[in-house]
Amino acid sequence: MLKRLLIVAVAALAATAATAQVGPPTSQRTCSANRQLVLKEGAVVLDTSPSTYARFVKNGSECLFGQFPEPAWVPSSNNPQCFIGYRCRDGVEDF
Structure with a gap:
C-alpha cells in the first residue's frame, strides 16, 4: 500500500513540474507563433x-474586474516589436 501511495505521489509531482515549466522565450519563436499561443490559451x-x-x-x-486591456508588444525571432495581444492593467481607461 505504501509503495502505491509513493508511486501516485511521484507521478503527481512529475505532472505538476511538467506543467510549470516555461517554454522558450518569445524571442525564440516567430511573431505568429507567439500570437497564436495567446489566442489559443x-x-x-x-x-x-x-x-x-x-x-x-x-x-x-481575460482581465480581472477593475482592469483594462493594454496592447502589448514583445520581441520575436522575426520581429523586434511583435503585437502579441494585451496585458491587463489596473485602473480605468482614459478616452
Missing part, C-alpha cells in the same frame, strides 16, 4: 527576456 505567462515574465491575454475578458 486565452491568457498565458511568457518570458520576454532571461529575467522578465509577463501575462498576456487575447482580449479584455
